[in-house]
Amino acid sequence: MSPDEALLALQHVDTTADQLRHRREHLDERDRLATASEALTAWEARRVELNERIASASEVVESAETEGERLAAESTRLNQQLRTVIAPREAEALQHEIENLAAQRSESDERGLMALGDQGEAETLLGEHLAREGSIREALTLADERLQIAESGIDTELGDLDGQRSTIRGELDGQLLSRYDRVRAKVGVAAARLAGSKCEGCHLDLSAAEVDEVRRAPDDSFPECPQCGRLLVR
Template sequence: MRQRSARDQQRLDSGMVTSPKDLENIQREIASLAKRQSDLEDVVLEVMERRESAQERGTELAGRVEALEAEVAEVEQRRTAELEGIDAEGFTVAKEREVLAAAVPDDLIKLYDKLRAQQGGIGAARLYQKRCEGCRLELNITELNEVRSAPADTVVRCENCRRILVRTADSGL
């Protein structure tokens, strides 16, 4: 457009255009080209401003991504450390269970393991204030009387969930 405008201006300045109609057309075309060039320059400026804004936003987001990646790495390290701790604790608890299980009769261990498999990992539940903490239901009077009258070394079970009930001082008996 600039070349075309310069060429038209040169024709106009050279005096080669003799017809008033041609002269008027060239002047109109030069004005139109100047307006169009101005409009395009405005568009270019707007695009440059948007590009600059987008680059700033991109830089900001890249910084946030870096910060989040660093945080993720830190959390993964903590998770790994916690999992190692849990594994170590699980190993210790398993060893303690072996020692304690040696003092418990085999038939009771078998019953507990069977109930544990059936009940989602919990084979025994504490009897707390007349309530089985396995199924969270309160025992009725008849069941409580049976538990009260049972000897301390007898295995008692919840009538609702069939788990082994562990009697404590807080059982409410």
């Protein structure tokens, strides 16, 4: 390989590797894995939410039950008291209190029933929700495997390119390589052909005098494009 060919080949290998690394960063598989992982997070949050709903409904059910028992006991006590009362005004007051207790009890029962309904509904929803866990986790595992496959395919290609790169660099002289590396660090693509009067790196035309100067430069000297600084291959 002539130094011209070697330099362009090196550029080609480096550009291909850059493209592969870019592709590796932006794989659709990576987006799909992120989506699958978000789906699992959302699923877990919903499970927590349903469990909390069940727990708080069940707490209301229990407290309504306790309250109902307390009211019933109180009502029994007042009814017993009522039997022993003779004064009509006192009896009337007790009667009134007993009615009050009955109203409270009915409210508390109502609250308990509503909560029980809500608990049942949330339990049904939780059952359906838990049934989806398997497929959500499976989708995540699959997305993860697909990303790994895509990445390792690219890594294999990158490994091959690395080998080619070392071989080509071995053929080029150190000073040229350090110029190449310096320009590449600055503009990405370091070597470009001069086609007629146009630099194929920046696509700008060189003046006649500049072209002349580039053409007259010694072989293998790789003069730089006056516009973009790339190493020109003639």
